[in-house]
Amino acid sequence: MELVGFIAVVLLAYLIPGPDFLLVSRYAVQHKQLGFTAALGAQSGLCLHMLTAAMGLSAIAAQSAEFFIVIRWVGAAYLIWLGISVLRKSEQHQIVQDELQCEDACTGHRRAFVSGFLTNVLNPKAIVFFLSVLPQFMDPTADVVRQILILGVIDVVIGVLWWWGVVWLMQRVADTLRKPNIRQWWDRVTGGLMLGAGALLARNGVE
Template identity: 70%
Template sequence: MGIELVGFIAVVVLAYLIPGPDFLLVSRYAVQEKRLGLAAALGAQSGLCVHMLVAALGLSAIAAQSAEFFMIVRWLGAAYLVWMGITVLRQGRHHTASSDVQSEKVQSEQVLNGHRRAFANGFLTNLLNPKAIVFFLSVLPQFMDPAGDAVRQILMLGVLDVAIGVVWWWGVVAVMQQVANVLKRPRVRQWWNRITGGLMIGAGALLARHGTG
């Protein structure tokens, strides 16, 4: 039968094209500084690697049988997104057009110390996303050869997923860098913070609501 690579690639590309919490996070960091955006993207893909390894070890199948496990992951993910959104809104509220010197100092600190934070935020956002667990548990197996080695196929398709994501995030960071100068304008940045912060809080609320439904 063989692995259905074409269908798998199509599904993965479609999944990346649909904006989610990862997209909001990487975009925000990419506007601040290119390396921050790349660090957040690397963190997101590292989180995806954890899901891949867990699935390959068979732990996902065990976790899928526990409603409590998914509920905990869902609520943690929702709480983290809401916290991130509130943080973004607070940053936008405290930023003013007259604080150019302070803004430069903050940007300098982000360049020196922000890369690990960007990586960690990207990593946790992906790691606490239950959709990633569901993908490796229920979507990915549909493209595998039942007669083949399950672990090898999960790792191969997982690596392909991560590789596609690397290309995608590189493109996202490049595009956001092109519009960074516009988004860094005080009034535009204020609205950008409001929109992205609000969307993060909304995504967290939807995730929590779905978990209670």
């Protein structure tokens, strides 16, 4: 396996902000632990893709164009729903307080985990990564399942370290982002980006 090249590609992929970055950032601003929970959900989604690829189900699904169309549309609908929810909150001038103080802690963490999990599970790019990108760094003469698991674990571990840094950074600016006028701007930007990501995903599904 070409570990150096694989790690470089994984780092580049994490450096390019996606829906999971927006989601983890928003939860991290609310509370550090919620940010970590959302990140754990996102990485759990990657683990599901890794195990699916290892079992060969992804290879089977790759033969079905309908499968990717369904995943793309469901993922797009979920991102658009998230974006609209955030934008509505911004327009209503609702300032989100520390979620651990506003609701039961278990409910807040459950929502953060599920949101992070679904964001990655319903992301076709994650499926494509394990189907087409990851095999480029594998030795075809060696145990395929073992290599998928090793590379997948490396991806997840790098992601955990990356999200720790993101949560730490967002906590440094959390007080500023919680200010009413800044918070409204932050909601509009992140909500608009989520909405745009969902629209772009839906457009790609039509083409």
